[in-house]
Amino acid sequence: MQYAILCYHDEKVTCAWSKEQDDAVMAKLGGVMDRLTRQGKLGPVARLLPTTAATTLRKDREQPIVIDGPFAETKEQLLGFYIVDCQSLEEALDIARELGQSNPGGAYEIRPVGVFFPGKTA
């Protein structure tokens, strides 16, 4: 089963990390990702730019409207995601716990993937 591990954190806080802190986080995550890759369990991974760069298309009306900013104003923002291939939810949770050790705060939503299309960009 594939799971998406969706990373939520207060982006004001992650933007306040020093460069050293950010680098340390990325290095730790990189270590976990390397292992998962070797085990053939890691799918696509993305780190998203701040929600201030986001645009939302609301299509709940006849003419969809474009709104500046993220879909929802929340205390924690979706900052990125991992796709992992695991035997069980327990295993996905273990991976999330391990990723979570790179920095305190925030939350991971572990969500089973229904349809997966790997895609291809130039």
Added chain:
Amino acid sequence: MSDTNWISAVLTAARPQAVAALLRYFRDLDTAEEAFQEACLRALKAWPANGPPRDAAAWLIMVGKNSAIDAVRRQRRLQPLPPDELISDLSDAEAELADRVDEADYRDDILRLLFVCCHKELPATQQIALALRIVSGLSVRQIANAFLVSEAAMEQRITRAKARVAAAQVPFEAPGAIERAERLGVVAAMVYLVFNEGYTTNVAEQGARAPLCEEAIRLGRLLLRLFPTEPEIMALTALLLLQHARADARFDADGMAVVLEEQDRSRWNSKLIAEGLALVEKALRHRRPGPYQVQAAIAALHARAARFEDTNWDEIDLLYGTLERMQPSPVVTLNRAVAVLMTRGPADALAMIEPLAGKLGGYFYFHGARGAFLKKLGRAEEARVAFDRAIALANTPAEAAHIRRQIDRLAASVELQPDTIGGARP
């Protein structure tokens, strides 16, 4: 990494909102700051055990408010005449606090906090210092380092600025739409100044001043979260991101300034560029042009060019023309002349700047550009005179060294210093 480091990031992130709310309650900058400091001290004791609360800003506001009330009560026992209105003002606020958790709800508070730092009687450097101290929470030492002055001198500067703000009437009523827009414009200009203060032309200073650029970007993003639909705020933030993306490429290993033409573009920060370009694109969709959008669009054209030769100078020339109409300034015309040099040649570029001699006669970049244009025209002797004049006006040894290299290579191609923000310098 210690807990304290992570907690300090949470405190930094919560600071503008918390200090802004405390300022509204206490209506006094010093009291608000002290209350926040006290709350931070308590956080450093309480948080390592349980981790930060989910809503750190609300926690800090509540604790800061209570600690300041305690302090007022202690004073009250000593002073026969208590400041009653201060106390009553607080009791109202408590009930309100529960519903006011989102940063967006604090929009006017945070804008006010930024706005009081921009008091029009304060010189620009004091506005910047005050904003960095109060809003960003940089220590006096950090700010002193960034301004390359002693800590004592900076302490004095900030104290003087605070006294001036305290003496002025801080506007506490909720602003109307027009007033809000005016405040936003003033605050945006201040954020731009913070960035420029950090955007040095001297490598020796770059390390010390880089924090100013990073703080300016943080302030830009803060404004953007408060005003997510303002194209000029998107563009301001984009402009800062796009300029800052080049930071690592602007100086070589020997500390010499590297002009845009010669920069190793692989050292530009692609993540900052991606964010900057996304913001420019969003801003332009609004079709409400403004000076920051034009400048950001110019910066975006540079960022998009994979090589210097790929730069779309025609478009840059047009955009500077637009900027000249929006904000007529000899410096903008000077920048435009560089684009004209690329599109129409040195004769047109020189003709464009000759009329500026009166206004920009004491300006380093004017003589640097003039020398470069003359050099292109093969007027080596006049070029040399212009370059000598530029060296005499150089603000930093790096600027002077840069011009000396021009003289050394009088035969080489043109090098103004196009790597400045259009119109940013005086």
